[in-house]
Amino acid sequence: QLGVFWHTQGSGKSYSMVFFCQKIHRKFKGNHTFVIVTDRRELDAQIYETFAGTGAVSGRHVRASSGEHLEELLRQDHRYIFTLIHKFNQETETPYSERDDIIVISDEAHRTQYGRLALNMRNALPNAAFIGFTGTPLFEEDEITRKVFGNYVSTYNFKRAVEDGATVPLFYENRGEKLNITDTRINEKIAAKLDEYNLNPDEEARLEKDLSREYHIITAAKRLNKIAKDLVEHHAARWDTGKAMLVCIDKLTAVRMHNLIDKYWKDHIRKLEKEIQNTADDPEESELKKQLEWMKETEYAVVISEEQNEVRKFQNWELNIIPHRRKMKERDLDKEFKDNSHPFRLAIVCAMWLTGFDVESLSTLYLDKPMKGHALMQAIARANRVYEGKNNGLIVDYIGVLKHLRKALAAYAGTSSGEEPDPPVRPKEDLIQELEEVIAETVSFLKTLGFDLQDLLNAEGFNRIKAIKDAVNAVYTTDETKKKFKLLAREVFKKFKAVLPDPVINDFSPRHDAIRIIYQRVQKNEENADISDVMKSLHDIIDSTVESETQISEPTEDFGKIYDISGIDFENLRQKFSKSGRKNTAVHSLKDRIKAKLKKMIAQNPLR
Incomplete structure (x- = not known):
């Protein structure tokens, strides 16, 4: 041992x-x-x-x-x-x-x-x-x-x-109770049987026989309809947060859910098209069009193991497994789902892909299968992988299993040091609190730089434009303040997306949108260096302060001029900038412009 x-x-x-x-x-x-x-x-x-x-x-x-x-x-x-x-x-x-x-x-x-x-x-x-x-x-x-x-x-x-940053935190949302479709006593019975049988094909029939009443409640058409409709609305609202997986009780239910999701998915596309026609707000229209494009290209597919006589079995339920099986055989769904750029974004499973299958961009796991112990722990871990821009994994519980996870952990064997177990998932309310805290931290940081975000929230018209410029100038106090603001802002954006589509998000939207406007303006300055008035007046200065080691002439076939950037007269530049109303913005925008230019020059001539 x-x-x-x-x-x-x-x-x-x-x-x-x-x-x-x-x-x-x-x-x-x-x-x-x-x-x-x-x-x-x-x-x-x-x-x-x-x-x-x-x-x-x-x-x-x-x-x-x-x-x-x-x-x-x-x-x-x-x-x-x-x-x-x-x-x-x-x-x-x-x-x-x-x-x-x-x-x-x-x-x-x-x-x-x-x-x-x-x-x-x-x-x-x-x-x-x-x-x-x-x-x-x-x-x-x-x-x-x-x-x-x-x-x-x-x-x-x-x-x-x-x-340590080895995994992202997991949060859960009990949507089953909100839809009034959860019966914990039935779930515990079925979970015990599933754990006993492990759902191989022969035992699926036995499960249905042993738990006929409970099984049919879980798979009732009205209940599955509610879940499919809610899932589509929920996932559509989180459209840019990553991939998702729905875990069903068995193979038949997985195919039934695919058909229901397909119906409500197409309904939601038509709803978005109407909203786009009726909106008069350009930013909102642009965002809706992005979401519509995402929904139209997104693919959802069933991934289940094959068994003998499955065609007849599904036909008995008026279901057709053939197109699903063909897709599973002809395509590499495993590879496609792991590829974040591939439009296969929602996998519908019952047992496959719940262990030993890592998809870093998987951010949402929808659970509608009674599970317990190790099987439950392994399933929810599908959403804890680290991925760029991913704040956390979200477990959406339709069946009521996570409510008893703490109870299960309380009975676990403990560690060698006798410490208490930490729950692998936390309630979504904790995530909402984290959003509040990072927004408050960002607002407080801007205040230390001399800018009150409330000024931007209250401003309208030309005053709003002035407030945005003042905010950007404050962010540009130093290189470090700019970096810190961008880090804080990105945390705000990640957690804001993670909370969607909870209605509580409306309380955070004004502050989030104000922070986003400042962030976007800073980004735009870095990318475009929109200081044409300053650049125009400094054109002669820069020409005179940058000395070429080789004679500068009109572009010829000769490639690879070498410039001595140590010759820039920064004191001359400072005197010119002293006349600018927002010195921080002007200086940092020019600095970003020079960095971008140098990067481009080095890329064109790596020997310099």
């Missing part, structure tokens, strides 16, 4: 495995072999690619392709062997290896140590040591896991991962 290594999902657990193995090889004498065991093909591939990407292994010959191949690899001498636990499918009286320097790394340890396959592994490697890696904490019911591997030897919990 080497213990259990809990490393929060999405924060680099696979790399921790690599570092652990490499450290053993580096620090301890001997010829250790590491056998990395998983229970999912996609996990096996992902972990192998991580090891290969770091240079720890080369060549795919160390990946077991069958039970016979695994036995052959274990009888040989390899530093690393990668296998599914299913490859230990042969009962054996003779061990594959009796070496005592074999270390078995069991990924998602709570899933892989049960039953006949685990026993076969132990019999095949009687003297091996075992360490369990898991992305979720151990719960009280994980008694076998502790008996097999021991207690925690290392923990990297939710809070630490967020604080």
Whole structure:
């Protein structure tokens, strides 16, 4: 027993495995072999690619392709062997290896140590040591896991991962209660059965039989209609926050939800087209057109595993699985969904892609499947990956499972230090509070620079234009003040988008919009350096203060003039700028212009 290594999902657990193995090889004498065991093909591939990407292994010959191949690899001498636990499918009286320097790394340890396959592994490697890696904490019911591997030897919990920037925080919104479609007692019954059966095709029918009343309540047409309509409206309002995933109770429901979403999606497109026709506000019209274009190009698709006689099964429900299956077979949906630029933006699943599938830009997870324990923890972790511009992941709960997540965590096995578990998700109210705090911090920062945002909020007409210019001039006090304002403003924008479409956003819109106007003007200055009046008057000065080491003449075929920028007479420039009303803006705009020009010159002639 080497213990259990809990490393929060999405924060680099696979790399921790690599570092652990490499450290053993580096620090301890001997010829250790590491056998990395998983229970999912996609996990096996992902972990192998991580090891290969770091240079720890080369060549795919160390990946077991069958039970016979695994036995052959274990009888040989390899530093690393990668296998599914299913490859230990042969009962054996003779061990594959009796070496005592074999270390078995069991990924998602709570899933892989049960039953006949685990026993076969132990019999095949009687003297091996075992360490369990898991992305979720151990719960009280994980008694076998502790008996097999021991207690925690290392923990990297939710809070630490967020604080280190390894993952983004998760927030949840209970929309099921708002729609009055949640029945927690039914959800707990179904969650228990799903956990027991793990929903393989044969057991789906048994689930329906055992829980006929509860199942039909969850999948009632009226309820699914409410969810589909709400999901479309919710996701459309968050259209520029990233990709999304809907988790359904089973395959039939996934296809039914696709059809309902398709109906309401097209309805929403028509609604946007009418709004564009009726709006008289240019900025609002521009924003609506962007959203409309996004909705028209966005694709939503079902991703479910294939089973025998599925065409007949779906036909019995008046559903057609054929076009969905064709899409899943003919296209690489996995790759498309991971590509943030691809219009496949909403995946509808029931079991696939809930473990070992990382999509960094996935920001919203819609849950409508009763889940508990490890399955729930792994599902919500789909939304915690770090991505540029992503403030947090949002879990939208239609089924009422997250309400009991704290209860589940209260029963978890604790850490070696006895500390209390930190919840992996926080209520959306916390996110709203964070938005309030970052806006207040931005307003306070502008005040330290001598500008009151309220002046801009109250101003109209020419006074508003003057207020914007005063704000930009204040931001340009120094390079550091400009940088800090831009950082604060971007945080405001990220958290504002993250709160959408909650109606409370209306309370923040005026301040958000005012900050955005200042930010956009600063950005425009940097990009365009709109100081034509200053530049015109300084044209002669700059010509006289920039001396060329080669004679400046009209452009010819000769390429690559060299300029000595140390010859600029900045004192002369300061005297000229002393006559400007908003010196900060003028100076920084010119500085940004010169930086942009130099960057362009260097790109054109990299030898300078």
